[in-house]
Amino acid sequence: PTLVVLISGNGSNLQAIIEAIRAGRIAARVAAVISNRVDAYGLQRAADAGIPTETLDHTAFASREAFDQALQERVDSFHPDLVVLAGFMRIFTPGFVQHFAGRMLNIHPSLLPLYKGIHTHRRVLEDGGNEHGVSVHFVTPELDGGPVIMQAKVPVLPSDTEERLAQRVHVQEHVIYPRVVKWFVEGRLKLENGQALLDGKI
Numbered sequence: 001p002t003l004v005v006l007i008s009g010n011g012s013n014l015q016a017i018i019e020a021i022r023a024g025r026i027a028a029r030v031a032a033v034i035s036n037r038v039d040a041y042g043l044q045r046a047a048d049a050g051i052p053t054e055t056l057d058h059t060a061f062a063s064r065e066a067f068d069q070a071l072q073e074r075v076d077s078f079h080p081d082l083v084v085l086a087g088f089m090r091i092f093t094p095g096f097v098q099h100f101a102g103r104m105l106n107i108h109p110s111l112l113p114l115y116k117g118i119h120t121h122r123r124v125l126e127d128g129g130n131e132h133g134v135s136v137h138f139v140t141p142e143l144d145g146g147p148v149i150m151q152a153k154v155p156v157l158p159s160d161t162e163e164r165l166a167q168r169v170h171v172q173e174h175v176i177y178p179r180v181v182k183w184f185v186e187g188r189l190k191l192e193n194g195q196a197l198l199d200g201k202i
């Protein structure tokens with residue numbers, strides 16, 4: 001199976017997937033890494049791993065539709081079985097999401113359905129919550145609202161800052177995202193009637 005990974009930044013989740021492939025845990029190939037930002041460090045990680053990269057600068061497009069159309073064409077050119085969003089910080093048009101329905105995953109740093117959107121770590125701390133975490137889900141038109149496949153929890157500690165909490169969440173991200181990608185490429189994971197099924201079960 002072929003993956004295309006979309007990033008906007010650091011790319012540590014991309015790195016975790018690359019390493020899982022290299023270690024033989026995921027039998028897939030990353031055909032390309034595409035970033036909407038030229039300065040994304042993940043582009044370097046991809047290049048270091050010998051993976052082709054592309055940059056599609058969203059600010060060069062007149063509208064969200066025009067950007068999504070161009071991005072869709074670039075992604076399609078690699079014929080991926082799965083599109084992996086790994087810190088891709090753009091909201092998609094419904095048409096884009098529809099096109100990749102059932103074959104696009106996202107990782108979101110919260111225990112969904114809690115804390116959709118950005119600045120999740122900060123908001124958890126502001127709310128005085130004692131539990132936080134990360135979710136991997138299928139992408140549907142509702143932002144961060146698609147069916148959750150796997151979550152990992154982390155405690156919120158009294159000594160936490162936004163950075164410390166984010167770091168603790170990241171450790172879990174790098175554990176669960178490769179695992180879910182593995183399930184997908186093995187054909188064990190499907191989106192059916194709006195539900196995520198693993199081995200045919202919810």
Ligand code: GRF
Pocket residue numbers: 007009010011012013014042086087088107108109134173
């Ligand atoms: C992660 O926190 C992920 O949950 C969120 O964006 C961040 C990406 O981190 N969607 P990285 O670029 O993979 O290091």
